[in-house]
Amino acid sequence: MQLGWPRLRVDEWAETRDTLHMWMQIVGKVRLAHTPLINHWWAVALYPTPRGLSTSGIPYGRGMFDIEFDFVDHRLLMRESGGGAREFALRSMPVAEFYDRVMGGLRELGVTSTIQNHPNEVEVAVDFTEDFGHRAYDPSPVHRFWLQLLQAHRGFMEFRSYFGGKVSPVHFFWGAMDLACTRYSGRAAPTHPGGAPNCGDWVMVEGYSGELSSCGFWPGGGEEGAFYSYAYPEPLGYSDAPVSPEAAYYSHEEHEFLLPYQSVRRSADPDRTLAAFLHSTYEAAAELGEWDRAALEVDPRRWEAQQERAWRHARGQGSR
Known part of the structure; x- marks a missing residue:
């Protein structure tokens, strides 16, 4: 599978990027709300997957749930360890609507979540429930x-x-x-x-x-x-x-x-x-x-040489 290095100008997707940024903050804050603090906020991050970005498993009660952005089929997936799942299409919609869909989907899965309702690390922090300006989504x-x-x-x-x-x-x-x-x-x-x-x-x-x-x-x-x-x-x-x-x-x-x-x-x-x-x-x-x-620092291939020596020894070539 050869995917290559795609070309994407920053100014080509500014409005979509800003909307997606707010959506990601909502999902990330859900993870933050339910995950114990780990070194330097490592527990709040998302992870690349073969389909998009995921929270990975989030502990909840005696099980766990996760949320994944699927950037292949352009859907948001919410799953819990009891077998329940909810999803909806990623398309142009206000941040306020995305917020309602995420929180509503989690409630249907039995997950109660309360998050800080405004974004961080941005100059203008509009409450997610009141953000109808960010709405663009170009797949x-x-x-x-x-x-x-x-x-x-x-x-x-x-x-x-x-x-x-x-x-x-x-x-x-x-x-x-x-x-x-x-x-x-x-x-x-x-x-x-x-x-x-x-x-x-x-x-x-x-x-x-x-x-x-x-x-x-x-x-x-x-x-x-x-x-x-x-x-x-x-x-x-x-x-x-x-x-x-x-x-x-x-x-x-x-x-x-x-x-x-x-x-x-x-x-x-x-x-x-x-x-x-x-x-x-x-x-x-x-x-x-x-x-x-x-x-x-370490050599990530440090075991390859040892395996080669062991293989050569097994074939009686250890002294050659």
Whole structure:
């Protein structure tokens, strides 16, 4: 199955993206309401699936339920472990209607859920029940955005495998609408100052309580979106560190390295181009931040050599 790296201009789906962002916040907040706190808000994220994005299993009573955005058939699926299921088509509709459909569907499944009714990390936070302005939904760009996430997910999963220390899952944060993976040095970080719009400073304090190097992808920061990488706290000299590929640069406005998605898509080997960016920006953070790289990094293919030696020994070739 070859899906490739799709082209999707940011300005091509602005209204749909903004509506989808609100829908994702509603679903994400349901997960937040029912999941115990895990390191740095990892328990609130969504996860890419072969069909779209999912909450994964959410504990409820003695069972669980989940909610999945299907970006292939464009439906929202709600399922509970007793066998019940509800779904509805993803189409143009106000955020207020989407909210009612989600909450109503959960009630029919026996799930009672109460969430904070306004979005976070956006400048204008309209109550979900009163948001009739965000209503656009174009299936084509949404499908291509999901394909972008799949490509980013592949690259991040491969990159994640080189780290043996504390590292987050590859997960989708609905607050900023980005796919991310974060590595930690194991040391505490200075208290984060906060400042995200419509988001309590204490949220960022929890999110950035450990020294880290984080990478991600989001549908902004470039003509077709961008990959990013940043360090917190940012070590001295980080912004001037040499990184790869040539298209990557440090944004003093965003305080992070950026690599335009289209630069990856158009390259001769997108997977290698993305890997160069991820590894070089992490190495800048780890070297300048004096991480214990020998203790934290691993070879993801470390067992292949041992299996080869065992195979050769079994065939009497161990001494050759």
